[in-house]
Amino acid sequence: MSLRYAVLTLLDIEPGSGYDLKRRFERSISHFWSASHQQMYRELHKLHAEGLLDCTEQAQEGKPDKKIYRLTESGGSALREWVQRPAPAQKIREPFLLQLFAGHHLTRGQARDAVRRHLDEHRELLQGYLEQNERVKQSDPQLQKRFWLAHQTLLLGIETEKAWLVWGERLLEELE
Template identity: 80%
Template sequence: MSLRYAVLTLLDIEPGSGYDLKRRFERSVSHFWSASHQQMYRELHRLHDEGLLDCTEQPQAGKPDKKIYSLTDRGRQVLKEWVQRPAPAQKIREPFLVQLFAGHHLSREQARVAVQRQMDQHRALLATYLEQNEKVLKRDPQLQRRYWLAHQTLLLGIEAEKTWLAWGERVLRELDAQVEE
């Protein structure tokens, strides 16, 4: 997948400025796809140049005009065609797992600290996802139905974080058991 389809998807939900788009991206797609602020703006300009986005300027007092982007009919068609194509399963790319794979260079205590640090990060992500889920569940039922599949990506994120935490607990128990031997 490329950033272009993430941008098209977010603008299909609601038109917005580059800043609006970045904020929406950070609250949703960024949990499974990353992009910098600069990449986002470059992609907006590219999509606009390709005729997939419209751009209107909104005057602001004392500031440069705000550019509001929205999908063109062609942009909506490109998104529709892309979403109907099969997506390949993505392999995990997790630096921590590579480090753990070389974990024989760590003492048990160093390994324990490394696993605990990862678990802390995954606990924080889980808390964020659960908070977002509460917001989704408070939305208008019509919006919940329309974006039901989008909500499923959040629910998968919640399950993934729970799995990370359960796995980490098992690793910590095993490390503790090895110390006792």
């Protein structure tokens, strides 16, 4: 998957500025796909140049005009075509696991500290996902129905974080 389809997907939900998109990205897609602010803006400009997005300028008092992007008919078609293609399963690409693979260079204490740090990060991620899930449950039922499949990605994120915590706690017990 490329960032282009993440951008098209977010604009399919609702038109917005680059800033709006970045905020939406951080609350949703960033849980399973990463992109910097600069990458996002570069992609917006490319998609606009390709005719997949329209851009209108909205005047703001005391600030530069805000560019609002929305999907064109071609952009919607490209998104529908892409979403219907089979997506290959991705292997895990986790730097921490690579470090553990070379873990024979760590003392037991260093390994325990590394696992604890990683567990703390996953607890924090899980907490954020659970809070976001509560917001989804409180949202408009029509939106819940429309974005039911998108919500499933959040639920997988919750289960993934729980699995990391179970695995990490077991590893920590072995290290102690």
